[in-house]
Amino acid sequence: MAYFLQQLINGLTLGAVYGLIAIGYTMVYGIIGMINFAHGEIYMIGAFICMIAFAVLGFMGIASVPMALLVVLLLAIILTAAYGWTVERIAYRPLRGSFRLAPLISAIGMSIFLQNYVQLLQGARVKAMEPVISGGFVLMRDGSFQVTLSYLQLMIMSVTVVLMAGFTTVIHRTPLGRAQRACEQDQKMAALSGIDVDRTISLTFVLGAGLAAVAGVMNTLYYGVIDFFIGFLVGLKAFTAAVLGGIGSLPGAMLGGLMIGLIEAFWAAYFDAAYKDVAAFSVLVLVLIFRPSGLLGRPKVEKV
């Protein structure tokens, strides 16, 4: 029981981060019907900005952890969002109206470019960071086994919940959210309602990148090691999460993220950790066979 509870906590933490990244995939897919394969790299850039920012702040002698954390988070969000905006501007927008595969190929190119760009600038070696936040609550004791909820895990989960709530509000209650949903359903009609479609798409990329930045910061703090290649697998998992939940659906992305996180954590705990990715992707295959539009996705209705 105690062991189970611990895995649940670990899985939820992992899943929260996947969910944050998955939202970026799902929103972009929703609005322009394309998988942004460079999104994993955007997350990786967020992680690098986090590490660099902590190094710089440490050098400047800022010792207060909450203060440093806030600055790092803001910096990462702003800079990563700028990357997200730029990627859309130079790699996708010029290809809008071209054949469907074009932006997809461009996205893969962008992904390779960003990996190499970071590798060249930061080197190929794995970078490690001292833990910034340590300690936690001991929730339960079972013999020698302790169930702990670390402060960091608590922070990751609560930040994710806050962001999700904020995001749901943006999508459902603000003009930007309405514009996004309108563009999703009928771009030409949206333009004819006075909505600047290009700008709405740009803002979608900016928001997605901002969330990926938060995920990057959280994972960097959690694991303490990063390299230029981390975006690949995490991106793939988050993409899987988005498809699992039903691509295009925001709650679906979050649910898919949590599921992937839990599956990984439990598989690694009870079976062979080496096969945890296989488990996660197998569930994807199963869901796609029995529910092709994902858990919360709307089945595509053919337009007349």
Added chain:
Amino acid sequence: MSAAHAMQSELPLLEVRDLTMRFGGLTAVDRLTFAAHSGAITALIGPNGAGKTTVFNCITGFYRPTSGAIVIERGDETYRLDRLAGHRIARDAGVARTFQNIRLFPNMTVLENLLVAQHARLMRASAFSLAGLLGLRRYRDAEEAGIALARSWLERLDLVQYADRDCGTLAYGLQRKIEIARAMCTQPALLCLDEPAAGLNPRETTELSRLIISIRDEFGIGILLIEHDMSLVMGISDRIVVLDHGARISEGTPAEVRSDPAVIRAYLGEDDTANGEGGR
């Protein structure tokens, strides 16, 4: 006819000059010239495939014309619709439109559809949603004004009870009305209605013609109308432009157009039945 009161008054609101639209070898609109005035209903009629909807698509930025000019005079500003970016046609030039095959946002509620139409104003007030998220005063006021405008249209068209229903789930006749309400929520200078009576029963059609007239008289905006229901067209239009094979074959008041031999020939196809259909 009610033609006189608006026609001679001022400069035209919309001027279409030598508009040509070709698709490959097909000339859908051929050097078309006409004008529409504020406070007047201008109808665009013609046999199937005459190019009426293509003209609408050029005016509303769905197509870039092959040549020619489409000009809107609004206030002191002049807008060239054939060059304007898509969203500015509605936001700045003040052109709104409905569609032959309704294009509401089906997965949004009726109220949301009407709020989307006020996007430009609400977006500015909300400072890109930041203020909206924080619930700031200025944005809340703007949002309230937006909802009030939407509500006034819902009341007028007897749609209040559907406000929170998804548009896609509503009956056809209701969707037609919502589309007009949405177009009016953009607070347009020119309202383009593409076959608004299609699929409506006689009672609904009468209601519609009253609505169109009341919009003209109350808001003084220009209305451009494509319609096949001739009794509706003849009954409410101030001016009629007749198209055939993409070119203008007649123009005038309903009475003038009705007695024009060229129009009769185009509709009944006296001597060229074979070309009556197919060519746009």
